[in-house]
Amino acid sequence: MKLYQSPMAPNPDRVVFFLRAKGKLDAVEMEEVSIMKGEHKLDAYRQLSPYSQVPVLVLDDGTAITESRAICTYLEGIFPEPNLMGSDPKEKALIEMWDRRIELMFFIQFAGWFRNAHPAMAPLEVPQSPEAAAKSEKAARSMAKRLDAHLSTHEFVAADRFSIADITLYVGCGFCRVMKWEPQKEHAHLGRWYDAMTARGFAKA
Template sequence: MKIYDVENFPNPLRIRIALAEKNATTEVEFIAVDLLNGEHRTEAFLAKNPLAGVPVLELDDGTFISECTAITEYIDAAFTGPSLMGISAKERAVINMMQKRAESMVLDAVATYFHHATDGLGPELETYQNIAWGEKQGEKARTNLNYFNDILAKSRFVAGDNFSIADITLYAGLVFAGFANIALPSHLTHLLAWQKAVAARPSVAGL
């Protein structure tokens, strides 16, 4: 198995945490993609993922799987250890719901802010920017942090009692927010405490 990624980027971080949670990091080969020089837009890479995004999982039979949720689904089923996707029908549904909310309400909103309202990855790669849209998404991300603070006031993890893909996605979103200079307000005490606890997990602290 191979993982094509860019180390320390938010979406690749999600997969590296998932692998570490399953103690499977040594079971894959990481291949660095030179994103800053446009490797992700080459014909060779687009054959792996036509959406030009990282990470991409390549299986031993030549199958390519992109999208973090799909890759995590594969990792969760392929390796032993606590499930990241849930076991019961209810647990799987709640985790799926909360992971989607973490993705759309925080991570994707932060990404849009970064790529449109800041210098992003630079003029060579940011060939189109809509600053007003980027600012709007930045505000959306800031507002939605309150929602997750309220969730974590009542729950140990984002989707219940167990650490899951929903926690991984939200954590990556907060890492990206910090990189994009979107600060977490000090009054979001539950979110901040959760972030500190996740950062201390061996799967995260060891990256």
């Protein structure tokens, strides 16, 4: 099984951190794809990822799985411990609820800001739009505030325990540095939670 990933890119990091949290990083062969060199647009890579996105997990039978969360669902199935996606219907639903909220209302909003505003993204986001950047920035900042309020009464993002939802938020917060924004420094509860996540070590190379 091989994971095509790009260091520093947030979606691949979600999968790499998930594997590390499972203690299974060594079970998967890694291949680096340089987005900045356009390697994800080459024909051979498109055979695996038709929309030219990273990450992709290629199974030993050749099946290619894209979408970070779908890859994590597969990994959760084959490496069930420690459980990171819920162990009963209620937990599964709550963890998915928070993971999707974070992905849709924070992670993707931040990406919209970054892609439309950062000069390094100009070749990938054509044309960049200052209006789209401003709208996405506002949405990401507003969700950070909501997440801070949630974490003022919760130790973890979902289901009172460590889960994939914590990993998604952690990757998202860390990635915000590319726009010189650290929501975990701006919001005390987010900051407390972020430090606790750092101490768990799943983000350590």
